[in-house]
Amino acid sequence: GENVEQHPSTLSVQEGDSAVIKCTYSDSASNYFPWYKQELGKGPQLIIDIRSNVGEKKDQRIAVTLNKTAKHFSLHITETQPEDSAVYFCAASIPPYGQNFVFGPGTRLSVLP
Amino acid sequence: ETGVTQSPTHLIKTRGQQVTLRCSSQSGHNTVSWYQQALGQGPQFIFQYYREEENGRGNFPPRFSGLQFPNYSSELNVNALELDDSALYLCASSFKIGTEKETQYFGPGTRLLVL
Numbered sequence A: 001g002e003n004v005e006q007h008p009s010t011l012s013v014q015e016g017d018s019a020v021i022k023c024t025y026s027d028s029a030s031n032y033f034p035w036y037k038q039e040l041g042k043g044p045q046l047i048i049d050i051r052s053n054v055g056e057k058k059d060q061r062i063a064v065t066l067n068k069t070a071k072h073f074s075l076h077i078t079e080t081q082p083e084d085s086a087v088y089f090c091a092a093s094i095p096p097y098g099q100n101f102v103f104g105p106g107t108r109l110s111v112l113p
Numbered sequence B: 001e002t003g004v005t006q007s008p009t010h011l012i013k014t015r016g017q018q019v020t021l022r023c024s025s026q027s028g029h030n031t032v033s034w035y036q037q038a039l040g041q042g043p044q045f046i047f048q049y050y051r052e053e054e055n056g057r058g059n060f061p062p063r064f065s066g067l068q069f070p071n072y073s074s075e076l077n078v079n080a081l082e083l084d085d086s087a088l089y090l091c092a093s094s095f096k097i098g099t100e101k102e103t104q105y106f107g108p109g110t111r112l113l114v115l
Helices: none
Strands: A004-007 A010-014 A019-025 A032-038 A045-051 A056-059 A062-067 A072-077 A086-093 A101-103 A107-112 B005-007 B010-013 B019-024 B031-037 B044-050 B053-057 B064-068 B074-078 B087-094 B110-114
Touching: A004 A086, A010 A019, A019 A086, A019 A107, A032 A062, A032 A101, A045 A056, A045 A062, A072 A086, A101 B044, B005 B087, B010 B019, B019 B087, B019 B110, B031 B074, B044 B064, B074 B087
Parallel strands: A010 A107, B010 B110
Antiparallel strands: A004 A019, A019 A072, A032 A045, A032 A086, A056 A062, A062 A072, A086 A101, A086 A107, B005 B019, B019 B074, B031 B044, B031 B087, B044 B053, B064 B074, B087 B110
């Protein structure tokens, strides 16, 4: 079945710097890749997603890139702010089920003031 | 906020007991998925319900079962609780159209502790 790896497991950056989180997946049939942010005591919140027919998507300070050939995708956060501190999860769709995902183990991002 | 609600927020049970967790979907959504999130790990897919029928299942034993009601709310039932069942249980709702991958919106979760 699908397996998703995520790196790094922890990441500390200075406020204003950029943060990059990388994920790889195993099933070439996966075609939808959401990213979620989870704050302490809360459920995961969708921050951006990308489908396999595009290579990059951007939403203000957040961008995601996808390389289907290499089966990896990355989250880029620019101009980081303290409120970006949280655990971030990548996920990949599970074929043949349309709407369910395998999640990565998470990255704990700390933005230092 | 996503509009997905879950109850209760916290629950303590003893080994061997049974538990029922509840989820109300976001308005307009017809599909509910349940996930188990152990401490320090990513969510793991348990199963999904669409139009009141199970539409997919992860690697969980039959003592994990569910229901979806006509109003698209859902229940997760776990029988014969084990210590390893202690986790955050997340419900996610979405709107399914054909085979398109639709975004899932998560509720805040129910934290279950099994003693």
